[in-house]
Amino acid sequence: MTDEQQLGSTQTPIEDVTEALHDVIDPELGVNIVDLGLLYGVAYNDEGALLIDMTLTTAACPLTDVLEDQVARALDPLVDDWRVNWVWMPPWGPERITEDGRDQMRALGFNI
Numbered sequence: 001m002t003d004e005q006q007l008g009s010t011q012t013p014i015e016d017v018t019e020a021l022h023d024v025i026d027p028e029l030g031v032n033i034v035d036l037g038l039l040y041g042v043a044y045n046d047e048g049a050l051l052i053d054m055t056l057t058t059a060a061c062p063l064t065d066v067l068e069d070q071v072a073r074a075l076d077p078l079v080d081d082w083r084v085n086w087v088w089m090p091p092w093g094p095e096r097i098t099e100d101g102r103d104q105m106r107a108l109g110f111n112i
Contacts, residue, residue, distance in 0.1 A: 012078040014042050017050065020078055024070040027063055031104045037096025040087050050075070050082035055092045 021039060022032045033039055033054060041053035052071065056063065068084055075082055094112065097105070105112045 010080070011044055011048060012050075014044075017042055017075065017078060020074045021052075021071065023074045024067060026057070027066055028061075029057070029105065029110075030108050031097075031101050033067065035098045035101030035104060037098065037101065038092060048081065050079045052082060052084045053087045054084060055087050057092050059088050059091075 018034060018039070021042075022034050024033045025031065026033060026036055026038065029036065036057070038054050038056065039052070040055060041051075043051055045051050054067075056067075064084075064086060071082070071084060097112070102112050
């Protein structure tokens with residue numbers, strides 16, 4: 001069975017989903033969730049819904065609704081059925097930030 005047959009004709013490739021999620025910007029830090037390392041996993045479940053495992057820089061962050069709204073806008077043209085699964089373990093740490101994310105943070109004035 002080919003990858004396309006496994007995905008089905010309506011499922012957007014995970015690479016395209018991840019690229020779209022680069023448009024989701026953490027409102028406090030001004031860097032996208034992918035380069036911040038907030039994205040822990042993206043996969044389709046058996047019913048074809050996209051599951052996004054992600055975290056926040058702190059469990060006390062009140063911005064889950066803001067980020068879910070941004071995810072909805074980013075995925076709207078690509079995915080019909082999705083949900084965010086908020087993950088707290090392992091906890092996020094700055095070591096998860098990509099080199100692109102570090103460059104973005106430095107451009108914003110962060111010393112990282």
